[in-house]
Amino acid sequence: MRRANAVQVFLQNYNNDYGYDLVVADESATVQDYLDALNQAIEEYSFTRGRNKILSCRGCDLCCAERAPLTAIDLYNINDYLKVCDESLQKTLDRIGYIMVNGPAVDITLRRGEDERCIFLGRKNGLCTIYSARPLVCQTFICCPSSTKAARLREIIVNYGEDELVRQWLWQAVELGYPPGFHEGFRPKINLKDWKPNGFSAKRNYREVKIKEISPPNLWKQLYKQG
Ligand code: SF4
Ligand code: SF4
Incomplete structure (x- = not known):
């Protein structure tokens, strides 16, 4: 259920272009509160x-051809939506993700087709086929x-969410005793120790991730306005 006003999104005029600003009005506000507030503002x-x-975004699919970093929670949501269960993280990522390694760095994004557009984009109507389970990065990007x-x-939510996905991917490979499989690599030098647990760790949905826990103190100071 939506928790009204935990995160508040406002219309803002930026030199006659209309965009948004936001505040967090509840110390226990979650990433799901942020998503709900932003989705409502879009409407x-x-x-x-x-x-x-x-x-409106309806009828436009420009950003569905761009890099879309994934979080571990995105994968749970997509698999739930597609009713896929009991699949290893590696298998899920081979099916719907794309893992790129460059030295110690890893980037895990949504898989795209040969036409460079996301595999979940309806090619005939330009609409997302997993709309209600689309990744956080898709829900929160408005041009x-x-x-x-x-x-x-x-940026912080997307980065922490992706870092936790990388950590889980590497951890599962170590646990199950196979080398982590990636789809593109340049001088790979990946090490599980480089990915520490963060506010996303052990969380299964965005309602469990607290904005305060993942925000650096200086950002939290700017975001939090007591109601
Ligand atoms: S955010 Fe912009 S580029 Fe993306 S679908 Fe909407 S209108 Fe198109
Ligand atoms: S998941 Fe949906 S919204 Fe996101 S890039 Fe793919 S088609 Fe576009």
């Missing part, structure tokens, strides 16, 4: 879409202006 407000100069703190919060 209610006419943000200026900078890429195609229309007021409109936003405040620095809103952009920073999104």
Whole structure:
């Protein structure tokens, strides 16, 4: 159920382009509260879409051809939606993800087809075929202006979520005793010890991830406005 007002998203005028700012009004606000508030704002407000100069994403699929980093929770949500169970993380990532390794760095993104567009994009109608389970990065990207703190919060959530996915992928390979399989690599030098548990660890859905726990103190100070 949606917790009203834990995160509040406001329409903002940025030199006659309409974007958004946000505040967190509840110390226990979660990433799901953030997603709910942003999804509601997308329905209610006419943000200026900078890429195609229309007021809605409907009928546009430009960002479905771009890098879309995944979180561990995204994979749970997609597998639940597709009713896939008992599959190793490696198998899931081979099916719907793309793992790129560069030295010690790892990037795990949504798999794209030969036409460079996401495998979940309906090719005939340009609509997302897993809309209600689409990844966090898809739910939170709007090609409109936003405040620095809103952009920073999104960046932190996406980065921590992806880091935890990388940690789980490497951990599972160690536990099951196979080398982690990636799809593209350049001088790979990956090590589980480089990925420490964070606010996403052991969490199965976004309602369990607290914004305060993953925000650096200076960002939290800007975000939190007592109601
Ligand atoms: S956010 Fe993506 S889908 Fe929506 S208008 Fe912008 S480019 Fe198109
Ligand atoms: S999951 Fe859906 S919204 Fe996200 S990139 Fe793929 S088609 Fe687009």
